[in-house]
Amino acid sequence: MSGKESPTAGSGGSQISPLAPRGGFPALPVIGGVRLATARAGVRYSGRDDVMLAELAPGTVIAGAFTRSATRAAPVLDCESKIGHPALGGAAILVNSGNANAFTGSYGSASVRALTGAVADLLSIDPARVFTSSTGVIGEPLPHDRILAVLDRLKAALAPDRAEDAARAIMTTDTFPKGAGTQLDLGGGTIRIAGIAKGSGMIAPDMATMLVYIFTDARIDQPVLQHMVSTSTRTTFNCITVDSDTSTSDTLLVAATGTADAPRIERADSPAGRAFHGALHEVMLDLAHQVVRDGEGASKFVEIRVSGAASEEDARKVAMSVANSPLVKTAIAGEDPNWGRIVMAVGKSGAVADRDRLSIRLGDILVAEKGWVAASYTEEDGAAYMKRQELVIGIDLGLGEGRAVVWTCDLTHRYIEINADYRS
Amino acid sequence: MSGKESPTAGSGGSQISPLAPRGGFPALPVIGGVRLATARAGVRYSGRDDVMLAELAPGTVIAGAFTRSATRAAPVLDCESKIGHPALGGAAILVNSGNANAFTGSYGSASVRALTGAVADLLSIDPARVFTSSTGVIGEPLPHDRILAVLDRLKAALAPDRAEDAARAIMTTDTFPKGAGTQLDLGGGTIRIAGIAKGSGMIAPDMATMLVYIFTDARIDQPVLQHMVSTSTRTTFNCITVDSDTSTSDTLLVAATGTADAPRIERADSPAGRAFHGALHEVMLDLAHQVVRDGEGASKFVEIRVSGAASEEDARKVAMSVANSPLVKTAIAGEDPNWGRIVMAVGKSGAVADRDRLSIRLGDILVAEKGWVAASYTEEDGAAYMKRQELVIGIDLGLGEGRAVVWTCDLTHRYIEINADYRS
Numbered sequence: 001m002s003g004k005e006s007p008t009a010g011s012g013g014s015q016i017s018p019l020a021p022r023g024g025f026p027a028l029p030v031i032g033g034v035r036l037a038t039a040r041a042g043v044r045y046s047g048r049d050d051v052m053l054a055e056l057a058p059g060t061v062i063a064g065a066f067t068r069s070a071t072r073a074a075p076v077l078d079c080e081s082k083i084g085h086p087a088l089g090g091a092a093i094l095v096n097s098g099n100a101n102a103f104t105g106s107y108g109s110a111s112v113r114a115l116t117g118a119v120a121d122l123l124s125i126d127p128a129r130v131f132t133s134s135t136g137v138i139g140e141p142l143p144h145d146r147i148l149a150v151l152d153r154l155k156a157a158l159a160p161d162r163a164e165d166a167a168r169a170i171m172t173t174d175t176f177p178k179g180a181g182t183q184l185d186l187g188g189g190t191i192r193i194a195g196i197a198k199g200s201g202m203i204a205p206d207m208a209t210m211l212v213y214i215f216t217d218a219r220i221d222q223p224v225l226q227h228m229v230s231t232s233t234r235t236t237f238n239c240i241t242v243d244s245d246t247s248t249s250d251t252l253l254v255a256a257t258g259t260a261d262a263p264r265i266e267r268a269d270s271p272a273g274r275a276f277h278g279a280l281h282e283v284m285l286d287l288a289h290q291v292v293r294d295g296e297g298a299s300k301f302v303e304i305r306v307s308g309a310a311s312e313e314d315a316r317k318v319a320m321s322v323a324n325s326p327l328v329k330t331a332i333a334g335e336d337p338n339w340g341r342i343v344m345a346v347g348k349s350g351a352v353a354d355r356d357r358l359s360i361r362l363g364d365i366l367v368a369e370k371g372w373v374a375a376s377y378t379e380e381d382g383a384a385y386m387k388r389q390e391l392v393i394g395i396d397l398g399l400g401e402g403r404a405v406v407w408t409c410d411l412t413h414r415y416i417e418i419n420a421d422y423r424s
Numbered sequence: 425m426s427g428k429e430s431p432t433a434g435s436g437g438s439q440i441s442p443l444a445p446r447g448g449f450p451a452l453p454v455i456g457g458v459r460l461a462t463a464r465a466g467v468r469y470s471g472r473d474d475v476m477l478a479e480l481a482p483g484t485v486i487a488g489a490f491t492r493s494a495t496r497a498a499p500v501l502d503c504e505s506k507i508g509h510p511a512l513g514g515a516a517i518l519v520n521s522g523n524a525n526a527f528t529g530s531y532g533s534a535s536v537r538a539l540t541g542a543v544a545d546l547l548s549i550d551p552a553r554v555f556t557s558s559t560g561v562i563g564e565p566l567p568h569d570r571i572l573a574v575l576d577r578l579k580a581a582l583a584p585d586r587a588e589d590a591a592r593a594i595m596t597t598d599t600f601p602k603g604a605g606t607q608l609d610l611g612g613g614t615i616r617i618a619g620i621a622k623g624s625g626m627i628a629p630d631m632a633t634m635l636v637y638i639f640t641d642a643r644i645d646q647p648v649l650q651h652m653v654s655t656s657t658r659t660t661f662n663c664i665t666v667d668s669d670t671s672t673s674d675t676l677l678v679a680a681t682g683t684a685d686a687p688r689i690e691r692a693d694s695p696a697g698r699a700f701h702g703a704l705h706e707v708m709l710d711l712a713h714q715v716v717r718d719g720e721g722a723s724k725f726v727e728i729r730v731s732g733a734a735s736e737e738d739a740r741k742v743a744m745s746v747a748n749s750p751l752v753k754t755a756i757a758g759e760d761p762n763w764g765r766i767v768m769a770v771g772k773s774g775a776v777a778d779r780d781r782l783s784i785r786l787g788d789i790l791v792a793e794k795g796w797v798a799a800s801y802t803e804e805d806g807a808a809y810m811k812r813q814e815l816v817i818g819i820d821l822g823l824g825e826g827r828a829v830v831w832t833c834d835l836t837h838r839y840i841e842i843n844a845d846y847r848s
Contacts, residue, residue, distance in 0.1 A: 071771030071779045103767050103779065105796030138764030139797050248771055326750070326835075327843060334844035340562035343527050347495030347672055355495045355527065372529030373563050411750075413840050419751060420758035420836070 019293035019301055019389070019409075020176040025164045028181035029192035031215040033057030033257025037157035038169040039150040043143060044098025044136055049169040051147055053154040054213065055123055056091040060257045062131070063226040065233040067250035073102030075132045076249055078112045082128055084222060091129040092119050093213060093253060094147070095170050097198075100209060101134035101142040102248045111144040122151050133251045135172055135198065135209040167196040170211055173418060174198050174294050180286035184279045186272045189262030191218045193279055197287040199250075199294070209247040212237065212287055217260035218276055227268050228277045229254050236284040239316075239406040241323050242295035254280070292407045297414030300332050302407065303392045309402030314351035316404040318395060321349035329411035332391065337382025339367045346395060357398030362391070443717035443725055443813070443833075444600040449588045452605035453616035455639040457481030457681025461581035462593040463574040467567060468522030468560055473593040475571055477578040478637065479547055480515040484681045486555070487650040489657040491674035498525050498532030499556045500673055502540065506552055508646060515553040516543050517637060517677060518571070519594050521622075524633060525558040525566040526672045535568040546575050557675045559596055559622065559633040591620040594635055597842060598622050598718050604710035608703045610696050613686030615642045617703055621711040623674075623718075633671040634661065636711055641684035642700055651692050652701045653678050660708040663740075663830040665747050666719035678704070716831045721838030724756050726831065727816045733826030738775035740828040742819060745773035753835035756815065761806025763791045770819060781822030786815070 034056060038049040056062075064083045066076050094115055101108050112132055120127040134142060167177035181194035199210030218225075229252065237252060258264075265273050293301050304323050309315035322328055325345040331338035339360050346353050356371035362385045366374045385391070458480060462473040480486075488507045490500050518539060525532050536556055544551040558566060591601035605618035623634030642649075653676070661676060682688075689697050717725050728747050733739035746752055749769040755762035763784050770777050780795040786809045790798045809815070 067771075069768070069771030070773070070775070070777035071767050071782070100764075103764060103792065103795060103797075105780070105794060107796070138767065139792070248768055326839075330840055330843035333840070336844070340527060343495050343562065344493070344672055347491075347493030349494070351494070353494035356529070358495070368527065368563065370529060371527060372531070373527075411840065412844070413837055415750075416754055416757070416835065416837050416840060419754035420760070 019298055021290065025167065025177050025179050026181065028163045028179055028194040029183050030160045031192055031194050031257060032217045032259030033060060034215045034255070035158035035160055036162035036166045037154045037159065038162065038165045039154050039157065041096065041146045041150045043096050043146055049165065050098050051094070051096045051150060051154065052166040052169040053119070053158070054093040054166070054215070055158050056093070056255050057257045057259060058090045059087050060091045060255050061087045061220065061222040061225055062091060063222060063229040063254045065229055065237070065252040067247055069248045071103065071248050073100055073134065073249040074104065074108030074112050075101055075134050076251055078109070078116065079131050079133070079251060079253070082131060084226070085128045087222065088126065089129060090123060090125045091131070091255065092123055092125060093131045093255070094119050095133045095211060096147055097170050097172050098136040099134055099140060099142045100136050100138045100249050102138040104139065104141055107141050111142040114144050115147060118148050118151055122155055131253055133211050133249065135170065135211055135249055138248065163194055163196055167198070170196070170198045172198065173296060176294060178287055178290040178294070180283045180290070182279050182283055184275055186262045186275060189260055191216060191260045191262050191276060191279070193283050195283050195287050197291060199291040209249040210237065210291055212252040214254045214280070214283060216254070216256045216280070217258065218256045219258040219260060219262065219264040220256045220276070221266060224265060224268050224273065225254060225256055228280055232277070232281040232284050236281065236288040239404070240288045240292045241320065241406065241408050242292065242298070289407060292409050295409035296418045297412040298409030299412055300410040301390045302332060302409060304395070304406050304408065305392060306395045306397070306404045308396040308398045308400060309404070310352045310397070310400040311402045312404065313402070315402035317349045317351040318346050318353070318397065319404040319406040321345045322393065322395065323406050323408035326411055329408070332386070333410040333412045335383070335386040337362060337367070337379065337386050339382070342393065342395065343368070352399060353397055354399065359396045359398065361394035362386070443722055445714065449591065449601050449603050450605065452587045452603055452618040453607050454584045455616050455618050455681060456641045456683030457484060458639045458679070459582035459584055460586035460590045461578045461583065462586065462589045463578050463581065465520065465570045465574045467520050467570055473589065474522050475518070475520045475574060475578065476590040476593040477543070477582070478517040478590070478639070479582050480517070480679050481681045481683060482514045483511050484515045484679050485511045485644065485646040485649055486515060487646060487653040487678045489653055489661070489676040491671055493672045495527065495672050497558065497673045498528065498536050499558050500675055502533070502536045503555050503557070503675060503677070506555060508650070509552045511646065512550065513553060514547060514549045515555070515679065516547055516549060517555045517679070518543050519557045519635060520571055521594050521596050522560040523558055523564060523566045524560050524562045524673050526562040528563065528565055531565050535566040538568050539571060542572050542575055546579055555677055557635050557673065559594065559635055559673055562672065587618055587620055591622070594620070594622045596622065597720060600718060602711055602714040602718070604707045604714070606703050606707055608699055610686045610699060613684055615640060615684045615686050615700060615703070617707050619707050619711050621715055623715040633673040634715055636661065636676040638678045638704070638707060640678070640680045640704070641682065642680045643682040643684060643686065643688040644680045644700070645690060648689060648692050648697065649678060649680055652704055656701070656705045656708050660705065660712040663828070664712045664716045665744065665830065665832050666716065666722070713831060716833055719833035720842045721836040722833030723836055724834040725814045726756060726833060728819070728830050728832065729816060730819045730821070730828045732820040732822045732824060733828070734776045734821070734824040735826045736828065737826070739826035741773045741775040742770055742777070742821065743828045743830040745769045746817065746819065747830050747832035750835055753832070756810070757834040757836045759807070759810040761786060761791070761803065761810050763806070766817065766819065767792070776823060777821055778823065783820045783822065785818035786810070
């Protein structure tokens with residue numbers, strides 16, 4: 001029993017985070033060729049659905065992005081091996097919460113084979129087209145028999161309009177279900193995109209893995225979709241951080257069913273390709289921001305904007321160094337305009353920096369420049385700004401053209417409570 | 425006013441950390457050629473000494489190591505430029521707490537010049553032989569006039585046996601003064617080493633910079649001493665971490681006065697050189713451990729031992745990834761044997777790792793091997809072990825000969841309190 005969970009975990013949204021989107025779960029477009037179902041398998045939680053199944057129409061192409069951890073969980077290794085498999089026949093995605101099937105030795109891959117084989121039989125599709133994810137405790141064998149026992153029930157419940165139920169079934173320490181969608185008109189027809197996500201630490205290995213599933217009816221070639229997913233991951237999901245930790249199970253799958261009556265997208269740089277990529281990026285960014293807003297213990301949503309770096313890579317180093325600094329994050333939690341800690345985090349980032357060219361802003365307020373506090377800055381202005389729930393920290397290095405934007409949250413007592421105080 | 429301090433900061437040790445060395449400040453050998461004094465300058469604190477002066481005999485050689493931050497404070501830049509200056513005449517070290525003189529623009533270097541010039545006049549030595557450090561709030565001009573005003577008093581108070589007073593005068597959020605010393609007999613005479621340190625976060629830029637001053641009466645050439653200091657820094661002060669943050673002011677100075685009646689050490693690899701280097705390393709390691717034990721909010725002292733890595737560099741990456749992981753550190757605070765989080769931290773480290781060759785130990789308890797929990801492991805054994813105040817986490821990657829050991833502490837509510845709750 002190496003895992004643990006908050007007593008409110010999976011309570012179905014009764015405790016809404018102050019950073020949850022207003023208005024609750026959004027109305028998402030229904031995607032042709034996608035049917036969803038959820039069920040209670042009792043993997044770990046009781047009294048709530050903990051398994052979701054997505055059935056995808058024949059011809060669906062699937063792209064993905066996965067954790068780069070060297071200790072990736074069995075389902076992740078299986079998914080990675082299947083991306084790019086020819087889109088022959090239908091496909092499916094099966095996800096459970098409560099157990100991550102990570103660091104479970106050879107039993108872990110046996111569980112994956114049992115589940116993918118059974119879903120393939122259930123839906124009469126190729127096992128190489130069945131993707132699974134697991135999120136929850138790590139190091140315990142997945143009781144996959146409990147999931148096998150509800151497969152018939154899942155199949156019977158498949159319906160087009162079940163995105164919110166699916167988003168809830170995959171939650172662990174999340175305090176609200178996460179969804180985002182859009183539609184765009186291309187000359188000749190409409191394309192719809194709908195996604196769900198879970199993840200609240202970034203990303204705890206036992207209860208807060210980030211899982212993202214995005215569905216679209218676009219007609220698109222797999223390599224083109226994969227290119228869009230990979231490039232947009234870099235500026236969305238790879239630009240968020242809650243606590244700098246990385247899950248063994250992070251998974252993003254994007255499935256395009258091709259049922260839209262819009263023209264086929266054959267290139268990323270065509271007008272239709274660019275429009276679709278823009279819409280996909282917007283949905284990915286929306287979901288990524290929701291994951292940060294639900295960061296464990298988060299009370300502030302923080303955007304770190306870096307400009308003037310010697311390179312893009314340096315800009316990212318600086319942004320991530322600030323976003324992951326415990327001293328910066330506790331200062332934000334304390335509503336303390338402690339810009340000295342930002343200077344510290346820039347200094348330790350490993351990026352080229354010149355103290356005397358650096359400038360720092362809190363929103364529009366110029367705080368520091370030319371190696372010292374700005375003449376116009378007052379502690380009162382800074383303190384008033386820090387009381388906001390959404391903050392923008394601007395850092396200009398004054399050296400070059402490198403830019404980066406990342407998003408994070410603060411580090412609060414609640415984070416310690418969730419991760420230290422409660423034992424399973 | 426960008427800084428902040430705990431209400432107990434600098435209360436002179438009345439609140440002793442549970443991880444403080446038993447028996448209080450150690451009896452340190454008196455070093456010939458070194459005289460110390462402290463005084464109350466009122467830089468920021470009241471009711472306590474906040475400045476210390478060390479006067480060093482003519483011919484003293486000085487070696488050092490400094491923060492690699494790109495936003496180094498003015499005193500650090502000044503010290504770096506003076507290391508290796510010919511050992512003509514006497515030397516001095518002046519340190520103040522309460523203000524870091526960091527990110528203070530051109531005023532910062534003016535303060536350093538004012539202080540080093542005045543100390544040079546006071547002691548009739550070359551300004552290039554006067555080293556200063558400042559620790560405390562950042563971004564505020566150092567009121568160096570208050571320090572200038574007590575220089576005469578400092579000179580009058582200089583005495584050989586003032587190490588504990590000096591260790592107290594440089595404290596900020598530290599809860600106990602830190603000192604370590606030893607002596608060794610070389611054929612022909614005795615060499616003494618005595619050091620003091622401060623630092624409690626690793627290393628907050630405003631209040632918890634790490635400062636270390638080590639004095640010895642060894643007769644040794646500066647390049648030989650510098651070599652020993654640089655190599656031992658890699659395995660002592662660069663192997664500790666409290667919160668992954670790096671100060672703009674971290675400074676280590678080692679001064680050898682040459683007053684011992686032992687033979688001159690001309691090479692690091694001679695028998696005398698090896699013996700002295702070993703003793704110096706021991707003092708450095710002792711002080712480094714004391715800094716971790718006094719980590720902000722620390723309730724556990726944790727050693728991370730990595731073996732079997734593909735390279736030394738990989739071993740260090742893994743050790744630091746585990747030592748800096750907020751999820752590992754909160755699990756330790758919660759006395760939770762959550763080895764899944766250790767697997768996670770190994771996976772994200774960037775080092776070559778193979779899940780199925782990895783093994784993890786808590787002390788002597790084998791917890792996980794071959795990609796899964798060990799057959800002999802029980803949660804009860806793990807939970808009992810985690811209740812200890814001193815923990816050893818062993819990680820073998822099963823790949824090669826790379827080894828590393830680092831030391832850290834846990835992440836507790838008290839860390840958040842110190843860094844978020846109290847405003848200046």
